[in-house]
Amino acid sequence: MEKQKIITISREFGSGGRTIGRMVAERLGYTFYDKELVDHVALESGFAPQYVEEHGEHSPSKSIFSYAFANQSIPGVMNGLSTADFLWNVQCSVILQLADKEPCVIVGRNADYILKDREDCLHVFVHANKDFRADRIVRLYGESEKSPKSRLNEKDKRRQVNYRHYTGRNWGESQNYDICLDSSKLGIEKCVDIIVSLVQE
Amino acid sequence: MEKQKIITISREFGSGGRTIGRMVAERLGYTFYDKELVDHVALESGFAPQYVEEHGEHSPSKSIFSYAFANQSIPGVMNGLSTADFLWNVQCSVILQLADKEPCVIVGRNADYILKDREDCLHVFVHANKDFRADRIVRLYGESEKSPKSRLNEKDKRRQVNYRHYTGRNWGESQNYDICLDSSKLGIEKCVDIIVSLVQE
Numbered sequence: 001m002e003k004q005k006i007i008t009i010s011r012e013f014g015s016g017g018r019t020i021g022r023m024v025a026e027r028l029g030y031t032f033y034d035k036e037l038v039d040h041v042a043l044e045s046g047f048a049p050q051y052v053e054e055h056g057e058h059s060p061s062k063s064i065f066s067y068a069f070a071n072q073s074i075p076g077v078m079n080g081l082s083t084a085d086f087l088w089n090v091q092c093s094v095i096l097q098l099a100d101k102e103p104c105v106i107v108g109r110n111a112d113y114i115l116k117d118r119e120d121c122l123h124v125f126v127h128a129n130k131d132f133r134a135d136r137i138v139r140l141y142g143e144s145e146k147s148p149k150s151r152l153n154e155k156d157k158r159r160q161v162n163y164r165h166y167t168g169r170n171w172g173e174s175q176n177y178d179i180c181l182d183s184s185k186l187g188i189e190k191c192v193d194i195i196v197s198l199v200q201e
Numbered sequence: 202m203e204k205q206k207i208i209t210i211s212r213e214f215g216s217g218g219r220t221i222g223r224m225v226a227e228r229l230g231y232t233f234y235d236k237e238l239v240d241h242v243a244l245e246s247g248f249a250p251q252y253v254e255e256h257g258e259h260s261p262s263k264s265i266f267s268y269a270f271a272n273q274s275i276p277g278v279m280n281g282l283s284t285a286d287f288l289w290n291v292q293c294s295v296i297l298q299l300a301d302k303e304p305c306v307i308v309g310r311n312a313d314y315i316l317k318d319r320e321d322c323l324h325v326f327v328h329a330n331k332d333f334r335a336d337r338i339v340r341l342y343g344e345s346e347k348s349p350k351s352r353l354n355e356k357d358k359r360r361q362v363n364y365r366h367y368t369g370r371n372w373g374e375s376q377n378y379d380i381c382l383d384s385s386k387l388g389i390e391k392c393v394d395i396i397v398s399l400v401q402e
Contacts, residue, residue, distance in 0.1 A: 125375055125381075127375055127376050170374075172374060172375050172376055173371075173373060173374060173375065174326055174328055174373050174374065174375040174378070174381035175328050175373055175383075177375070177381070177383070178382075178383045178386045178387060179380070179381065179382055179383065179387065180326075180375035180378070180380065180381035181379075181380055182376075182378070182379045182380065185379045186379060186380065186399065190399070190402070194395055194398075197395075198387065198391070201391070
């Protein structure tokens, strides 16, 4: 296996994929792109970071609004694309540029698909059972009006739809990744060890 | 993570999953069930091993024949079940018994689903790209009239349909497994190392 210079981590909400990505990047001395990626995309697209964060990997909950917005866009700026499609294009371009720059770990943003043709990428998917994820999102993000499980279901659904729409693939299908890990079964630390060992050998 | 006494290995045809299973069993000193499982099921069901081998994890290519056969079955022996359903029942019962007996590695036969409620099981899925698999089946099983890729497609399809029918799940969906590995990317030896490390730690 060629030396893996780029690691993409796709993850179910609450599975600890982001934490795993950060720990892997620290252990390998790779640049870590999560929020940092959002800032890059915000800068390139002109959208607010919060908007990119919310819509970059989720299907819009009100897609009609998204198209209405597109129709009012300034010609030549968004080329008549919907805001979602425009954001997707910017995201693709930013991810391709970053991957060319230096060894890095990229969390989310369908980077597994965007970088699928590079040989020097390791594509990881992290998932976990619902109890583990529900417990984790409450500890990390606090309570909300909705139950933790309905928050998970909603986020899962929006990521699935977004992924399917832009990649034509099914979210979480093992064949799209080099390795898929259940963090609730294996533990966060062990997931980190396995990924690091795949790059270091 | 509790000590994993049972390892189930589900695999795409030609991915090397069986080889990985055998090597893992040797390294851990676990009993290995592949052909041996077929013999157990054959003994319990009264079918020929070759029949069990061919139909135990593949949807019948001629399902009408399978039901016609069932109608002619001796009452009380197959309880009016189709041969496929009867075989499935025997397979479930044999796998549950074997898992209770001693630490083991079980390849295929939807054992991941049959043993899904046991905490002491590690469920592994092995997949690989089509070129790797096509090359491997020609080396291991020789040429045939059909092209290697159409042999793969046919076998994949039959396993998918069988798995879906008996488990209600989608074949290869990462969430059904504790770990999924691309043997064409990671290499057979590395897959073995990872699985062994998950049991030994």
